[in-house]
Amino acid sequence: MESLDLLAEQGHWTKCIEKAKAHGLPILHKYLALYATSLLKDSSPIQAVKVFNTYGTPAISQNFKIYNRIVKEMLALNIDKEENNYEIWSELRQMLHKLVENIKTGNEVNSQTKSHFEELLLIVHFCALRAICKKVPSLKQIAVxxxxxxxxxxxxxxxxxxxxxxxxxxxxxxxxxxxFVFLNYYLDICEAIEEGDSQIIDNTYMEHTDIPTDFPLPKALYLQDDEALHDDIRQWVLTTSMDQNIDQVHVVLIA
Structure with missing residues (x-):
C-alpha cells in the first residue's frame, strides 16, 4: 500500500488507480475518493466526473459528500458558454444515474439519501435537456x-x-x-450576496408561485468573471423599468 500512497502523493493518479484495481474494490474505492477529492481541490469537478464514470460510482457513504460537492460545483459553473455543454451535463447525468442505480441495488442507504440523489439526477437531467434544446431553434421555447x-x-x-x-x-x-421580473430579481439576489443579507430581497413577485423564497445565498456571484454581461443586465433592467409598455406582471410558472 505504501507504493500506492507514494504514487498518490506524487500526483501519478492514473498509475495509482490502475495498481489499486489489483487490490480489490475497497482499495480501489479509497483511492478513487482521494483522486476525486484532489481534483475538487484543484477546481476540476468535470474531471472528477470522468474519473467516476470510468472506474465506477459506488454507493458507499464515505463518497456521498464527494458526489454532493461535485454536483454543487458543477451547478455553479457557467457551462452555457462551453461548446460541449450538453456533453458535460450528460456525463454528470451518467454519473448520477449509475449512483442511483447502485443505491437501489444496495441495502445500506436510507430513503432520504436515495431521494436526495434522485432529485439531483432530475435537476441535472433538466440541465442536459436545456442545453440540447437551446441548440435547436425549434426547441428553444422548451429550453425556456x-x-x-x-x-x-x-x-x-x-x-x-x-x-x-x-x-x-x-x-x-x-x-x-x-x-424583466426575473432579471430584476437576479440583481436583488446579487445585491444580497454582496451585502450578506437575504432580507433585502423583495419577494413580492415570487408570491403565489412554487419558487422558493427561502434559499441559501450563494457564496460568490455567478457572473463574477463576466462583469460585462452583469452590467448589460443591470443596464437593460434599468432601461426596461422606464418603459411604460412593460407590464410588471406577477410570475406564473408555465413549466
Whole structure:
C-alpha cells in the first residue's frame, strides 16, 4: 500500500488507480475518493466526473459528500458558454444515474439519501435537456420552460445563476415582461450576496408561485468573471423599468 500512497502523493493518479484495481474494490474505492477529492481541490469537478464514470460510482457513504460537492460545483459553473455543454451535463447525468442505480441495488442507504440523489439526477437531467434544446431553434421555447422549471430548485442551484439564465432565455425569446421580473430579481439576489443579507430581497413577485423564497445565498456571484454581461443586465433592467409598455406582471410558472 505504501507504493500506492507514494504514487498518490506524487500526483501519478492514473498509475495509482490502475495498481489499486489489483487490490480489490475497497482499495480501489479509497483511492478513487482521494483522486476525486484532489481534483475538487484543484477546481476540476468535470474531471472528477470522468474519473467516476470510468472506474465506477459506488454507493458507499464515505463518497456521498464527494458526489454532493461535485454536483454543487458543477451547478455553479457557467457551462452555457462551453461548446460541449450538453456533453458535460450528460456525463454528470451518467454519473448520477449509475449512483442511483447502485443505491437501489444496495441495502445500506436510507430513503432520504436515495431521494436526495434522485432529485439531483432530475435537476441535472433538466440541465442536459436545456442545453440540447437551446441548440435547436425549434426547441428553444422548451429550453425556456426548463429554465423556469429549474427555479424550483434554487435550494440546490445557486439562485442568482438560476434567475439569470431564466431571465436571459426569456429575453432572447422576446418575453420582455417576464424577463424583466426575473432579471430584476437576479440583481436583488446579487445585491444580497454582496451585502450578506437575504432580507433585502423583495419577494413580492415570487408570491403565489412554487419558487422558493427561502434559499441559501450563494457564496460568490455567478457572473463574477463576466462583469460585462452583469452590467448589460443591470443596464437593460434599468432601461426596461422606464418603459411604460412593460407590464410588471406577477410570475406564473408555465413549466
Amino acid at each position: 420552460k426548463i429554465s423556469i422549471a429549474l427555479l424550483r430548485y434554487i435550494d440546490v442551484i445557486p439562485a442568482d445563476k438560476a434567475f439569470c439564465e431564466a431571465g436571459l432565455d426569456l429575453r432572447e425569446e422576446g418575453r420582455i415582461s417576464e424577463a
